Every structure is written in C-alpha cells, then in structure tokens.
Amino acid sequence: MAAKSMTLLWGSGSCPCWRAMIALEEKNLQGYNHKLLSFDKMEHKSQQVLDINPRGQLPTFKHGDTLVNESYAICLYLESHFKSQGNQLIPDGPEEQALMYQRMFEGLTFYEKLGSVIYYDWYVPEGERHDSALKRNKDGLVVELGLWEGYLSKQGSGSFLAGKSFSLADVVVFPTVAFLFRFGLSAGRYPKLEEYYALLKDRPSIKASWPPHWLEGPEEELLLKDI
Numbered sequence: 001m002a003a004k005s006m007t008l009l010w011g012s013g014s015c016p017c018w019r020a021m022i023a024l025e026e027k028n029l030q031g032y033n034h035k036l037l038s039f040d041k042m043e044h045k046s047q048q049v050l051d052i053n054p055r056g057q058l059p060t061f062k063h064g065d066t067l068v069n070e071s072y073a074i075c076l077y078l079e080s081h082f083k084s085q086g087n088q089l090i091p092d093g094p095e096e097q098a099l100m101y102q103r104m105f106e107g108l109t110f111y112e113k114l115g116s117v118i119y120y121d122w123y124v125p126e127g128e129r130h131d132s133a134l135k136r137n138k139d140g141l142v143v144e145l146g147l148w149e150g151y152l153s154k155q156g157s158g159s160f161l162a163g164k165s166f167s168l169a170d171v172v173v174f175p176t177v178a179f180l181f182r183f184g185l186s187a188g189r190y191p192k193l194e195e196y197y198a199l200l201k202d203r204p205s206i207k208a209s210w211p212p213h214w215l216e217g218p219e220e221e222l223l224l225k226d227i
Contacts (some may be wrong), residue, residue, distance in 0.1 A: 002063075002082070006032035009049060009060040011039050013211040015111055015175040016071035017059045022171045023075040025205035028086035036212075072104070075168055089168045100162035103151070103169040111176045113137075113144040118183050118223050142227060145180075145190055152192035158199065166203070174200050182214065184222025 006029065010017040024032060037043035037058060045056040053060045053069045061067070061074045063081070068074045079089045091097050116137040151161070161169040177197050181187070187194035200206055 001031065003029040003031040004033070005064045007062045008032060008034040009037055009052075009058055010034060011037050011044060011058045012213045014039070014058055015179060016057075018175040018178075018209060018211065019071040019172045020059045020061060020074040021209035022174070022205045023078045023089070023168075025208050026087045026089060026166075026171065027078050027082045029078070029082065030208075072108075072172060075171055079168060087166065089166070089171060091163065091165055091167055096163045096165075096167075100167045100169045103161045104172055106147075107169065107173040107176065110144055110148065110173065113141045114176055114179060117141050117227075118179070138227060141224075145185075145193065145227070149190055149192045152196050157195065160199075161196075166200075170200065174206060180224060184225035185227060186225065189227075 003024075006024075008017075008020060008024070010021065024030070037046070037049070039058075043049070044058050049058070049060055050056050052062065052067055055069070057069065059071055059074060060069050063077075066077075068077050075089075091100060117134070152159070155161070155163070160166050161173060174197075177193055178201070180190075180193065181197055185193070
C-alpha cells in the first residue's frame with residue numbers, strides 16, 4: 001500500500017497544507033502517516049521540520065526516500081506518480097490542460113492577495129502598520145476577486161476552473177475560496193465564487209480534509225465582510 005510509505009507534516013487552516021491533503025484524497029491515498037503541528041506554538045520551525053525542510057514551512061511531505069515540500073510540487077508529484085489511480089487531475093486535451101496550468105499558477109497570486117489582507121497584522125509589526133497600506137491591499141484583493149468572478153462566469157454554471165472536470169486547478173484554488181467565505185466575504189457581491197464554493201464544499205476529498213479547527217466554530221473576525 002503506497003500510502004503507508006508516505007508522511008505529511010501539516011497545520012490546520014493552512015491553504016498550502018489543504019491543497020496537498022485534497023490531492024492525496026483525490027488519488028485514493030488515504031491511510032498515509034500524518035502529524036498535525038501547531039503554528040501558534042511555532043512547531044513548523046522545530047528541528048524535526050527544519051531537518052527536512054530548511055524553510056521551516058508546512059506542508060512537508062515524504063514518500064519513501066523522496067522529499068517534496070512545496071504544496072504545488074506535492075500535487076503535481078502525486079498526479080504524475082499515481083496517474084492511473086483515483087481521479088485524473090490533469091485533463092488530456094491541450095486547451096483544457098493549458099487553462100488548468102494557467103489557473104493553477106494564477107492561484108498563487110490569488111492566495112497572496114488574500115494573505116496580504118487577512119494576515120496583515122500577523123506579518124507586519126505593530127509600529128509599521130498603516131491604514132493606507134491595508135487599504136491598498138484590500139483594493140488589490142477586490143481587483144483580484146473581480147478576475148475570478150469573470151473566469152467563473154465565462155466557464156458557465158456548474159463548471160470547474162478549467163472546464164467540466166475537476167482538476168489540479170481546483171485542488172489548489174478551492175482552499176483560497178473557502179478562506180474568503182470563512183472570513184466573511186459577501187456571497188451577494190461575489191455570486192460566481194459563492195456558486196463555485198457551494199459546488200465543491202461537499203466533495204468527498206474536500207470534506208475529508210476540512211481544517212479540523214474550522215469545525216469548532218466560525219472565525220471571530222470577519223475581516224472580509226466589507227470587501
């Protein structure tokens with residue numbers, strides 16, 4: 001059983017970790033070894049992690065003797081290595097494949113724009129925070145949200161990011177969309193993103209890997225309610 005030779009170090013409520021976990025579920029690799037680490041306790045900077053990931057970041061993934069640390073790399077590795085197992089996550093057609101890769105890598109910018117708003121106080125020391133900087137970050141997120149509303153609108157109702165089939169684009173971008181709504185994004189203002197969220201939130205791979213602490217209750221601060 002391939003899953004038994006896999007180990008994932010992860011943190012709850014981390015988009016990059018969630019991407020890897022969705023991919024593992026989609027490829028029917030349940031039963032892998034995993035260890036939940038605490039960001040609050042700075043366990044991602046522990047020697048155990050640094051020994052295999054000098055950046056001190058999660059997820060960290062090992063398959064046999066093969067180490068893969070970046071979430072996108074993990075997802076691509078799993079699809080490549082277990083191509084015929086579970087669900088196919090890279091479409092065959094060149095047009096769909098091109099669109100999938102495009103949306104995948106645009107997803108990194110999407111996540112960055114989200115993080116610049118919801119993690120502003122986390123990353124920027126108190127003495128260096130400015131309302132004008134946070135407003136600029138929020139404005140940037142609004143522009144980004146408009147792009148994704150447009151992409152989904154163009155694909156049509158009930159579609160995934162790269163066409164009619166669920167793909168790696170959805171694996172890596174859905175966690176960002178889920179974060180948006182957890183932090184209070186208005187479904188009325190962004191109906192296509194809300195429709196996409198509703199389409200995917202009950203998918204088995206996503207439900208199985210849902211961040212455990214999200215099940216305990218809603219986010220205290222709805223930082224995106226006015227976006």
